Amino acid sequence: MARKAVAQELSRERILEEARQLFAEHGYHTLTMRSIAKAMGYSHGALYYHFKEKAELFYALVNKDFHTLLERQKEMISRSRMGKKGQLEKLMLEFIRFGLENPYHYEIMFMINDAELQLYSRTLQAQCLDLFSTVVRSALSLQPGNEQKMYTMPWSLFMSMHGFISYNIRYRQSYEDVKRLAELHVDFLCEGIRA
Template sequence: MARKAVAQELSRERILEEARQLFIQHGYHALTMRSIAKSMGYSHGALYYHFSEKAELFYALVSDDFRMLLDRMKDMLRRTRLGDLGQLEKLMFEFIRFGLENPNHYEIMFMIKDPELQRYSRTEQAECLELFATVVRSVVSKRTDGDKKMYSLPWSLFMSLHGFISYNIRYNQSFEDVKKLAEQHVKYLCEGLQG
């Protein structure tokens, strides 16, 4: 009975949110299930009700974050009928918005340096990048030189967006702080695709 009460009180979502902050502050290797639970004011047994080990907890974090991003991207593409270039512009702007409105999520998803941890996000990251690349390729395919850029251009555009997001995360800029700059950045990138 006590275990059930603790499980109801300490939700999976609360554990994930707290763990996200801790992973960013201290790094994956510095944390244990015990230290995560302690920072939340619980015994480590309360965490094991939801997650069997730290790696499972980390993978759940990454999976949830990518699912949220992918759902936002797909929803945005379903709702907009702006033509290929208009959809790409909206998609890039929404990607920047996601990164800056969710900097802790973004850091774990795209900025983690540990090769062992990067493997937890490979599949989900590839799915998001492939959706982005598909939209870029639909724009590029209409260009006369599109064949040459079909595979390199999506990566270059992503890196430009990633640089914008990571720079602003580094200097604690919110989306609202740089919204106009984000609009200009995306506009310049799209103008470059038309030339």
């Protein structure tokens, strides 16, 4: 009976949303299940009903966020023709939008500087980069003479977008605040494919 009451008053989704912000603000190692529960106004037992340990909670966050990002990217790709420059530009803008509209998600997914925690996200990061690389290489293949860029360009473009997102997260800029700059940035980056 007590478990049912806990499940009704504290959902897994609510824990994930509030824990995401706490992890981004305070860091993984600073928090405990007890401190997360206290910040939410619950006993730590309420969290253990949904998650056995902090690592499981963190992995659930990372997994959910990457799944959301990948689904948004795949959906966007399915609406356009593979290899078109416009498809790549839309994909890049979608990635920037995701990062700036979800700064706590993005920080946990791509900016946590901890070797142990990176183990949770490395495979999922690789899936995002692979999808992005496929679109970049497809666009490159339409232009003769781009063979040497096939393996360096995806990483360079990705790192440039990451820098743009990280900088704007640091200064608390929303996507709407920098939308025009994002469009110009993506257009500039895509010039490298045409050159």
